[in-house]
Amino acid sequence: MTKKLLTTLLGGASLLATAGIAMAADATLTIESWRNDDLSIWQDKLIPAFEAKNPGIKVTFAPSAPTEYDAALGAKLQAGSAGDLISCRPFDKSLELFKKGNLADLSALSGMENFSDTAKAAWQTDDGKSTFCVPMASVLHGFIYNKDAFDKLGIKVPETRDEFFAALDKIKADGTYIPMAMGTKDLWEAATMGYQNIGPNYWKGEEGRLALIKGTQKLTDPDWVAPFQELAKWKPYLGDGFEAQTYPDSQNLFTLGRAAIYPAGSWEIGLFNTQAQFKMGAFPPPVEKAGDTCYISDHTDIGMGLNAASKNADAAKKFLTWVASPEFADIYANALPGFFSLNSTPVKMQDPLAQEFVSWRGKCKSTIRSTYQILSRGTPNLENETWVESANVINGTETPEQAAKKLQDGLDSWYKPAK
Amino acid sequence: MTTAPKRAIRWHIGVFLAPAVLIYTAIMILPLVGTLQLALFKAVNQVQTFVGLDNFRTLFGDPNWSVGFWNALRNNTWFFVIHMLVQNPIGVMLAALLSSPKLRFSAFYRTAIFVPTVLSFVIVGFAWKLILSPLWGVAPNLLDLVGLKFLFSPWLGKESSALIALSLVSVWQFVGIPMMLIYAALLSIPDEVIEAAECDGVTGMAQFWKIKLPLILPAIGIISILTFVGNFNAFDLIYTAQGALAGPNYSTDILGTFLYRAFFGFQLQIGDPNMGAAIATMMFLIILAGVCVYLFLVQTRLRRYQF
Numbered sequence: 001m002t003k004k005l006l007t008t009l010l011g012g013a014s015l016l017a018t019a020g021i022a023m024a025a026d027a028t029l030t031i032e033s034w035r036n037d038d039l040s041i042w043q044d045k046l047i048p049a050f051e052a053k054n055p056g057i058k059v060t061f062a063p064s065a066p067t068e069y070d071a072a073l074g075a076k077l078q079a080g081s082a083g084d085l086i087s088c089r090p091f092d093k094s095l096e097l098f099k100k101g102n103l104a105d106l107s108a109l110s111g112m113e114n115f116s117d118t119a120k121a122a123w124q125t126d127d128g129k130s131t132f133c134v135p136m137a138s139v140l141h142g143f144i145y146n147k148d149a150f151d152k153l154g155i156k157v158p159e160t161r162d163e164f165f166a167a168l169d170k171i172k173a174d175g176t177y178i179p180m181a182m183g184t185k186d187l188w189e190a191a192t193m194g195y196q197n198i199g200p201n202y203w204k205g206e207e208g209r210l211a212l213i214k215g216t217q218k219l220t221d222p223d224w225v226a227p228f229q230e231l232a233k234w235k236p237y238l239g240d241g242f243e244a245q246t247y248p249d250s251q252n253l254f255t256l257g258r259a260a261i262y263p264a265g266s267w268e269i270g271l272f273n274t275q276a277q278f279k280m281g282a283f284p285p286p287v288e289k290a291g292d293t294c295y296i297s298d299h300t301d302i303g304m305g306l307n308a309a310s311k312n313a314d315a316a317k318k319f320l321t322w323v324a325s326p327e328f329a330d331i332y333a334n335a336l337p338g339f340f341s342l343n344s345t346p347v348k349m350q351d352p353l354a355q356e357f358v359s360w361r362g363k364c365k366s367t368i369r370s371t372y373q374i375l376s377r378g379t380p381n382l383e384n385e386t387w388v389e390s391a392n393v394i395n396g397t398e399t400p401e402q403a404a405k406k407l408q409d410g411l412d413s414w415y416k417p418a419k
Numbered sequence: 420m421t422t423a424p425k426r427a428i429r430w431h432i433g434v435f436l437a438p439a440v441l442i443y444t445a446i447m448i449l450p451l452v453g454t455l456q457l458a459l460f461k462a463v464n465q466v467q468t469f470v471g472l473d474n475f476r477t478l479f480g481d482p483n484w485s486v487g488f489w490n491a492l493r494n495n496t497w498f499f500v501i502h503m504l505v506q507n508p509i510g511v512m513l514a515a516l517l518s519s520p521k522l523r524f525s526a527f528y529r530t531a532i533f534v535p536t537v538l539s540f541v542i543v544g545f546a547w548k549l550i551l552s553p554l555w556g557v558a559p560n561l562l563d564l565v566g567l568k569f570l571f572s573p574w575l576g577k578e579s580s581a582l583i584a585l586s587l588v589s590v591w592q593f594v595g596i597p598m599m600l601i602y603a604a605l606l607s608i609p610d611e612v613i614e615a616a617e618c619d620g621v622t623g624m625a626q627f628w629k630i631k632l633p634l635i636l637p638a639i640g641i642i643s644i645l646t647f648v649g650n651f652n653a654f655d656l657i658y659t660a661q662g663a664l665a666g667p668n669y670s671t672d673i674l675g676t677f678l679y680r681a682f683f684g685f686q687l688q689i690g691d692p693n694m695g696a697a698i699a700t701m702m703f704l705i706i707l708a709g710v711c712v713y714l715f716l717v718q719t720r721l722r723r724y725q726f
Binding site for chain 2: 091092093096100183184185186187188239240241242243244245246249252253371372376377379380381382383384387388391392395397398410413414
């Protein structure tokens, strides 16, 4: 009797086990991504951590080259051969996929509540009603400085603009270091590391950005011209021939220890840590007076969505819920210092420079780059024009007012804010 | 009444023409027609709709497009003018020097001058960006050695000089082609003509200007038209050296980069294949017009010398 029961149980168990294997074979998820640099992080850290908790679901990370990603993904989606999970570029590129029905609506996904509205804005419809990607990471802007240089010259970390320019003057007068490593040749440095870096302090982050979209503020308003005015003042502190200095030139100038301050994006942290032979620190964009509220650009950069045609939608949703969890955030952010989790639960960072960057989230207000949402849909393209104009302002070939007027005129020619 | 004997159909003509016609049609004619067709459509709610010449109206009527287009065309013309004024005279001069029987190591010079032509644009663009770099470039150091450092400026980063600098880089790269063609033309001048000239007392520079130059004019004509087509189709050098936005302030934007941005998009600018095709069509028409002017007005007037 007992023996018979045991056999039955065993038989049943083995049946269940085979069923389990069969199910496991069914749910294989493929992730489409442009981050081929992250392949080892996914394979060695993230995927094993998920699979250990979710037996029966296998995950493959299948990245393509960043420059080919959008075209390749589009073709695969059309042919129906795209992976279950799709890495989302911020804003319009993903929005377009959602409108075409390629991305599923994830508004109701459990785990979405872990993200703030700003974090989700990059992957929402304009009315904010549907969210179609789980926010994964953002990059922060600020300034990285050469600590050794600051110590040698007896400069303390500037908090206000006056202190900032005083520090630059001091470095320039000393002459050992180039005060600031930035060039205008590649244009985007001037816009991204310049305008979008210091701008939020002037236009008050989200407040100004949303007002611009609503049409209640204009790029010609003082708050939007002021960052250009500050950029124009940077010119004397840049290295010789900065007009022809490229982005890799700036990186090298700083990591070789020849420049003291580097207007930065947090994505530099990984590279700088391996290349720079000196101690580094970071400070947020200086404010006008000590004690003013500070605003930082905390730009949403990468998310993950669900292919609407996926055959394993349930397994994929389980995976996405995990991507939205603090556990994922912790592994991801520490494996890639400089790409910060957007999760509301703060992640404990191990890298000191990354820690410094992320600590600003606590004391400053976050915003995203002003040109990314909605405003860069038409011709002329506001983001691209901002690159050109920011470089012009620093080069001194245009005044801040002219630049702002040009941007606003371009925007006015196609953008009619909803009244 | 007799009927003329029916001539056999000459199949071989078709058979021999077929491979070239088929290949040329497949890889040249069809894409060209496809582009022209694409230029007449527009994506309305993601559906391609026929809009006639609307895209061209936008290109020329909407200042957001027309300013960029005229700017690109102006820069492109300047790019071409520099090639005509610098590349071709230098090519002729080099060829004349090389064909001089007194020159030693001429095979070496010929090869050395021709080598850049076969280099990839990416290498040329990158190498020159480094050479001219104000930070690590050899250009400022070399100028410093001869005490002329003050002449150096970040040429690639200045609106006034970037296009000229890039044109000269392109000249450096391609000067080998006019040199080779003219060299070949010079060598094909029969010795009798030269000897006759010498008997008449025409030697040295006079011989070059009065005898050789008229004889190589057809070759110079061919080179001019090759330069024209090449320059108005140029893209790679600007793209590798200055990026797709052809900075600073669009001062190096030529039709190729303008087309690239419109067709494929750039950064947040989403590509618009229809506008891109309209620009490509304009480029085609400009080149076609240039070639026609050459074929019907210039080439028919060039005198040919038969020996």
